[in-house]
Amino acid sequence: MSDWPSHGGRPEQLLPRFGLAGDNEIIDFSANLNPLGPPVWLAQQLAASVAELALYPDPDYREAREAIARAEGLPAEQVRLTNGGAEAIFLAAALLASQGVSRATIVQPTFGEYARACRHYGIAVEHVELAPGSFALDEASAAEAMRDAAALFLCRPNNPTGTLLGREIIEHLLAAGQHHGATLVVDEAFVDFVTPDERLTPLLARFDNLLLLRSMTKLYAIPGLRLGYLLGSATAVERIGELQPPWSVNALAAGLVAPLLADRDYLARTRAWLDAERPWLQGELEALGLDVVPSHANFLLFRDAHGESMPALLAHLARCGILARHTHNFIGLEGAWLRVAVRSRLENRALVEAIARWRNP
Ligand SMILES: Cc1ncc(COP(=O)(O)O)c(C=O)c1O
Known part of the structure; x- marks a missing residue:
């Protein structure tokens, strides 16, 4: 088994790998949690x-x-x-x-x-x-x-x-x-x-x-x-x-x-958010040349359509203040893919812009 953290959602475990302080301000796409946050x-x-x-x-x-x-x-x-x-x-x-x-x-x-x-x-x-x-x-x-x-x-x-x-x-x-x-x-x-x-x-x-x-x-x-x-x-x-x-x-x-x-209203708001955001994020990632697996959940798995290194993208995103989920400890993926949670439009846009900067430095 690899020495990568086995779960998403704890930035302080991953950031030091990229020479970043564990308490760096980060948007966490590595844990698949509803971005609406707990009901008020x-x-x-x-x-x-x-x-x-x-x-x-x-x-x-x-x-x-x-x-x-x-x-x-x-x-x-x-x-x-x-x-x-x-x-x-x-x-x-x-x-x-x-x-x-x-x-x-x-x-x-x-x-x-x-x-x-x-x-x-x-x-x-x-x-x-x-x-x-x-x-x-x-x-x-x-x-x-x-x-x-x-x-x-x-x-x-x-x-x-x-x-x-x-x-x-x-x-x-x-x-x-x-x-x-x-x-x-x-x-x-x-x-x-x-x-x-x-x-x-x-x-x-x-x-x-x-x-x-x-x-x-x-x-x-x-x-x-x-x-x-x-x-x-x-x-x-x-x-x-x-x-x-x-x-x-x-x-x-x-x-x-x-x-x-x-709380049926919370569920309805969640579904409305996901119905809007998941296709939007998938479309933007595909437009950047990523191969995205069609998802029924609140996250997307992707790799580069032309074989660019996903660990390199993971490191780039971390430097941009964005944490994606590595796939080093998933059998059959072994780091060649990244997983991101679908988040709010503002955060999803930040992710897309960071990937665009990786494409065109
Ligand atoms: C597929 C799957 N099952 C179960 C769990 C564990 O859920 P919980 O946090 O409720 O223990 C996770 C957490 O990441 C998960 O991804």
């Missing part, structure tokens, strides 16, 4: 609930789980609240290990924590790689994984490509898995950004070998709060409840779940 009412609500710190949270998080269940159209027994999407990933791996799963396949390039979580629980990891450039999935090799291994992890839409696997492929994989006793774990951390709504929740009614992982971090721009959840069959969720440390989510974060999900 959130800080006040947090302050108003500080008294709850004196009490243990409800160990079952009933209120939060019921709010999620209502939003997802599921019984609360199929919902587990987690400490961010990251804990949901580790709980999925813990569940698999407790079921005796010893090998899992991961569709790559993707978020690195699936492999880390599997290894943490003693599950050997294999990979199925998406086709270079198009990032299409070879369905046959994925289906094979649902036969040979007892679990397949994939991310939909996928970080870092932004691509979205078709629902039919997912159904085929689930049916194969049902037949061979394999579980499909789908990380939908970025599904809130997909329009029209493509979440796989309805499939839970037909497939008890499906686990869905969610993060509230990206949409609500709350990486420091740590909120996520896991959806699955009532049996799987009950078992996961036994594996999860008690009070894993703090009371203040848990108390925000229902009001966050109820």
Whole structure:
């Protein structure tokens, strides 16, 4: 594994590599967070609930789980609240290990924590790689994984490509898995950004070998709060409840779940922003000769159409006060691509202008 930071979003870890001070003023395109920022009412609500710190949270998080269940159209027994999407990933791996799963396949390039979580629980990891450039999935090799291994992890839409696997492929994989006793774990951390709504929740009614992982971090721009959840069959969720440390989510974060999900206006404003900004940014990047992967998420992956060095562009952008996400630790990308979050028009324009200066110094 490379010595590059394994996640985006901490400029002080990357800037010294380019001879820059870690506290340099920076526009951060390396973490895929909603640029609208957390809903405005959130800080006040947090302050108003500080008294709850004196009490243990409800160990079952009933209120939060019921709010999620209502939003997802599921019984609360199929919902587990987690400490961010990251804990949901580790709980999925813990569940698999407790079921005796010893090998899992991961569709790559993707978020690195699936492999880390599997290894943490003693599950050997294999990979199925998406086709270079198009990032299409070879369905046959994925289906094979649902036969040979007892679990397949994939991310939909996928970080870092932004691509979205078709629902039919997912159904085929689930049916194969049902037949061979394999579980499909789908990380939908970025599904809130997909329009029209493509979440796989309805499939839970037909497939008890499906686990869905969610993060509230990206949409609500709350990486420091740590909120996520896991959806699955009532049996799987009950078992996961036994594996999860008690009070894993703090009371203040848990108390925000229902009001966050109820804020439909925030979601509408987010969708309006993304519908306008993503095509604009993609068009501007393409006009600068970059090869941009069409994205269903709030970020774009690109490389130079003529093979110019992306690490060189990463360094140039850092000197311009812009942090992009390197791809050195994504299997199959190995630094040849960059990923940027879609941000506000002003910030996106700054990114485009900085790339234009790299093209024409
Ligand atoms: C695909 C994916 N899943 C899960 C996570 C973790 O989310 P959280 O911050 O809610 O733990 C991330 C964070 O970058 C991610 O990219």
